[in-house]
Amino acid sequence: MQLYNTLSAEEREALIEAAGKERLTISFYKYAHIGNPTLFRDYLFIHWNALDVLGRIYVAKEGINAQLSVPAEDFERFKQHLDSISFLENVRLNIAIEQDNKSFLKLKIKVRHKIVADGLEDGSFDVTDKGIHVGAEQFNALVEDPDAIVVDMRNHYESEIGHFENAITPDVDTFRDSLDIIEDQLKDAKEDKKLVMYCTGGIRCEKASAYYRHKGFKQVYQLEGGIIEYTRQVREKQLDNKFKGKNFVFDHRRAERISEDIISNCHQCGDPCDSHTNCANEGCHLLFIQCEKCAAKMNSCCSEACMDVIALPVEEQKKLRKGKAQSNLIFKKGRSEVLKYKKSPDVHVVVD
Incomplete structure (x- = not known):
């Protein structure tokens, strides 16, 4: 079978x-x-x-x-x-x-050991004691609520091309990294502020909401269905769209356009751009943002060194990769010293 x-x-x-x-x-x-x-x-x-x-x-x-x-x-x-x-x-x-x-x-x-890599010891808290689920209309109201703090629970390369208005976008490589950063930044807001989280489809926020309730946050909210469901409801109900840019997705499309806003830039020249690509050098495969002009100039590579590699015969390229760990830099997406125009968001939060 x-x-x-x-x-x-x-x-x-x-x-x-x-x-x-x-x-x-x-x-x-x-x-x-x-x-x-x-x-x-x-x-x-x-x-x-x-x-x-x-x-x-x-x-x-x-x-x-x-x-x-x-x-x-x-x-x-x-x-x-x-x-x-x-x-x-x-x-x-x-x-x-x-x-x-x-x-x-x-x-x-x-x-797998987990359905999403989170680095958490789930035995220390009840994963079913989750926060309040809200739809698009309620979420829009929370985005405008001065007593609410909206947090993007995705990684830096996801939020870089699109995020909600007024959202905190942690400059992190993994979901686990964001948990401690957010708790530290919002330690003075546990009692009287509304913690409002969102992610792509809801799975990361589902566990994060239980985690933060365990950590003492009193008012925890989650965008049900994530950005994907939010967009569907906004279009179906003709609501105001609070999401700007693209929603990063984990398939061959790499992103879905939610609004016409381009909020990021080409990592090689700095021009407005929100199109991700993988370096054409299979020994690198770095994920980064590249405009059409730079793609043509750099032969779809992230650096001149990678351009030199792909100019070699295929068998020579294979020899260079042989015996080396073939990582696609999964925890370094969009991070490399060759990416001169990669920007990092400011995640510092002042709680009134």
């Missing part, structure tokens, strides 16, 4: 083009107690592979975190399968604002 991918990304891309069918990009998460994550992982793979589901899914004893693509014509069958699983019945599905048939090219379902 097939429990793993048998096609390469290139082969799958060709099949998608040949099929000519529309696909939906979807994300969801659910904290739950899963007794045997490996068995559950295999069960999902069997059923979802049959539905031509593609994506990146993490399963752990604490629940499931999924970003995936499904044929539009099979969406109802996929939803019915989710509803047949007790703890996933009627789970909120975040449907992408901008669709791309090639957002995912493989089905990867992995068993």
